[in-house]
Amino acid sequence: MAIPGNFLSETTSTIDPNTSGWTPKLNCTLSKGVGGRVGDGCLVVKSVAAGEMQARTVSSYPVTAGTVYQVFSDAAGASVPERIGIRWLNAAGTEISITWSLYTMAASSGWHRVGVAGAAPSGATQAQVLLSSSPLAGLVNQYWENVYLGLPIRTTGNLFGFGTESSEIDASGWTPLANATISRQVPVISWAVDNWTAGGHTIAMTAVAAGNASILAVNGPSVTPGVEYLAYAYLQPPVLTANAWIELLYFDGNGNQIASYRSVLAAPGTGMYRQRVSAKAPDNAASCSVTAGLDGASAGQILRIETVVVTAAPQLQAGTVVPYADGSMEQGVGQWTVASGVATLARSTPWGAQASDGSYSLTVSSSTATASVVRSGKFPVSDAPGNNFRAQVTSHVTAGTWSSVNVKIRWYDAANVDLGASTGVAWSLPGSGWYSMPADGVAPAGATQASIELTTTATAGSSVLQVDAASLWPVLPLTAVTGFDADGYVRLTLRELPFGFLLRVQREGPDGLRTLVRGPSGLIDGDPTVSDLLIIEDHEAPFGVSLRYHIEILNADGSGASTRSSAQIMLTLADFNEAWLKDPGNPQRNMRVVVQQAPDWDLPIVQTKHKVRNRQNAVVLSDSRGGLEGDLAVWTRSDEERKALRLLLGSGNTLLWQVAPGMGEDDMYVNAGQVGLDRVGRLAQEPWRTWSLPLTQADMPVTTGVNGAAGRTWQDVVAVYATCADLLAVYATCEDLLLDRRTG
Known part of the structure; x- marks a missing residue:
């Protein structure tokens, strides 16, 4: 998979099919190796003699002085550590300076990430990637692959900037809080090949003396009171028994800390583990930050921190009223309690051992073969009375046996008076897999709050049940359509899509014919579901035709799992003198134009005519007849329309031409040739323009995605x-x- 925004070509980045993007710079020869991570190829840099060897990109890539750029690569080599750099050049190709990463802390024959980032110095107009290591002898191999050079890659939605999220530039985004010093290190860590926000430098917090140690991210971004935020980072504890943690802090407008929420890592080892913490911003919160640390550290112990993010907390189910902390149990049991019975509650341990979402789950333990009632906290529900809500948890058995889990919704009024519970659904647990267990309930009169209630019945002593991904949300139509005539599109909303399946979406006309609908990656034909909620804007829906949408949910092997259909809908083009010109991949450019004259079509054909001697009729060899060709004349009525049409035509992309029904024309995809543009009148200030658009009928773009x-x-x-x-x-x-x- 190509790295988004990479200045390097695919050949240079992946070393497939050859090494043409690289050249020796110092003390080395280059060849193509096997066993790469993105495809089979990798770059083999072999030392000629002892000492530093360097390879660089053949090409130089344009940069702007003062702008921060990032470089990273996956590397491997059992003999010596390596480093990577950005070589800055001026307009004459002369080296100005090099921004080097630190050396990896140890040599490793396994693939691991190295990287660095820095601002282009004054006078720099070009940059190259440098790969470096210093073997102690000749004929030593170092391996490189998955190389990136470009603008910094950061986590979308992160409130922190790149400098705090990543320590690739420096450690200035952090300051010691207690008993700590801060540095940067490059440990040997193998990240997923497409985890482009992780790797390279990490923040290293070193405990100065025995005791608690902590550091603080100094760049406190703004927050909105009442919004739930999620903070997470990778933590690498020094030893298995270390008490490592991350905290989410909130501050008021004067910079005073007003709240803190801690999440302790239950480490299964000494690797890198993503630890999460979430909480709603208090009413007087103005900003937030993150701290990380060790409790009870020994002098000299090091906690490493990587990829620090604060973002709006995700919803485990679209519309859920359950906060992330209570739904995913990442920092504890949240507001869950045992209302009756012998069950006990705890967060699962260690990290990653039991989880449906995130890295932890709620552990329900029963010492006897009895029933227990486990209940979440109370959560506000708006406009609840008379409306249907759905509670859902995901659960599985890890020890003993359980006959059932009855899932209910319990209702409360504004004074916390218990209004009773829904009937619920009793779910059996046939095995040790994870099972989603929903139950619906209609809110009674006066209901303003609700909780999820589980009646868990163990049939053996020492039984253990895991519960995760708890959600409670108002039930809305699974499939909904809305037409926007003025903007020329239909909005299709799909709810409660299952994870791990594939999706196909088709538009169905009155004749029963179906056409695939376009999404971000092209036509939606077997795209993986990445969220339970999907909103599609169909800008290619025809006008004046009753249509509906057919949705297929497919198994991983492409076989059908289930189908849905939407209600019927029709778009209207009110003024038949207008037509739509649309760019399927850039709907923000779509516009209506006034038609001056519809095309007089030609149907071209390529023919060769041969006159045979002494025969009356010629022999004609013909290709198949081509699509329609003709000139469409349209008006633009203002400078804004003129600029918009120029932008639409400027890309040269295949366009969609749509007209009102009854105009004797079909919607068609077209390519526009050389365009004529004239004033309607002779006055310079006349805003109207007449455009002559030579159109050639084209096929529907298949791979074009919606930007x-x-x-x-x-x-x-x-x-x-x-x-x-x-x-x-x-x-x-x-x-x-x-x-x-x-x-x-």
Whole structure:
């Protein structure tokens, strides 16, 4: 999979099919090896003699002075540690300086990540990637693959900027709180090949003396009171018994700490483990930060920290009222209690041993073969009376036996008076796998709060049940459609999609014919479900035709699992003098234009005519007849429309032309040739223009995906750029900002 935003070509990055993107710089020869991570190829850098050897990219890549760039690679070599660098060049190709990473802390024959980031120095216009190691003899091999050079890759939605999330630049995003010093290290860690936000440098907190030690992220981003936030980071404890933790802190407008929430790592070893902590921002919260540390540390012990993120807490189910801390049990049992019975509650241990979501689950233990009632906290539910809600948990058995788990919703009024529970559903647990167990209930009059209630019945002593991914949400239609005539599209909403399945979405016309609908990766034909909620904007839906959507949920092997259909819907184009011109991959460019004259179509054909001597009729050899060709004349009525049409036509992409029903034309995909643009009148200030668009009928683009912000929000912009003036130097247009197309 190509690394997004990589300046390097696929050949240079993956060393497949050859090493043409690389050249020796010092004391080495290059060859193509096998056993790579992205494809089979990898770059083998072999020393000629003892001493440092360096390889560099053949090409130099344009950079802008003052802009931060990042480089990383996966490396392997059993003999010596390695480092990676960015070589800065001026316009004449002369080296200005090199930004080097630290050396890896040890040599390793397994693939591990190295990386560094830094600002391009004054005068730099180009950059190269440098790979370096210093063997003690000749003919020593070092292996490289999965190489990246480009703008920093950060976690979308992170309130922290790149400098705090990653320590690839320096350690300035952190300060000691107690009994600690801060440095950077590059431990030998094998990250997933597509985990591009992790690896390279880590923050190393060293305990100065025996006792508690902690450090603080100094860049406190703004938060919104009442919003639940999730903080997480990878923690590497010094020993298995270390008490390592992460805290989410909230501060008021004066910078005073007003709340803190801690999550302790139950480490299964001394590797890197992602630890999460979440909490709702208090009413007077203005900013937040993260601390990490060791309790009861020995002098000299080191806690390493990697990929620090604070973001809006995810919802385990769209619309759930259960906070993440109570739904995923990442920092403890939350507000869950035992209402009756002998059961006891605890967070599962160690990290990663029992979890459906995240790394932990709720452990329900029963010492006897009896029933116990386990209940979540009370959570506000708006507009509840008379409406249907659904509670759901995911559970499995780890010890003993359980006859059933009865899932209910218990209701409360504003004064916390118990209004009773729904009938519930009793679920049996046939094996040790994870099972999702939903139950519906209609809220009674006066209900303003609700909790999830589980009646767990053990049939043997010393039985243990794990519960995770707890959610409670108002039940809405699984499939909904809404038409937006003025904007020319249909919005399709799909709810409660199952994870781990594939999805196919088709538009069905009145004739029963189905056409695949377009998504971010192209036509949605076997795309994996990554969320229980999916909203699709279908900008290619026809006008004046009753249509519906057919949704297929597929198993991993492509076989059918279930299907859905939407209600019927029709888009309307009110003014038959107008037509739509749309770019399927860039719907933000779509626009209506006034039709001056519809095309007079030609049906071209390529023929060769041969006159045979002494025969009356020629012999004609014909190819198949081509699609329609003709000139569409349209008007734009303002400078804004003129600029919009130029933007739409500027890419040269295949377009969709749509007209009102009854105009004697079918919707079709077209390519526009050389365009004529004239004023309607002779006055310079006349805003109307007449356009002549030579159209050639085209096939529907299959692989073109719908461009979008890909989850980015204004918070991602604020985390990187301090002022609007900073944006002007990076994004040429508002569309470039939307799509994160940076110029430097």
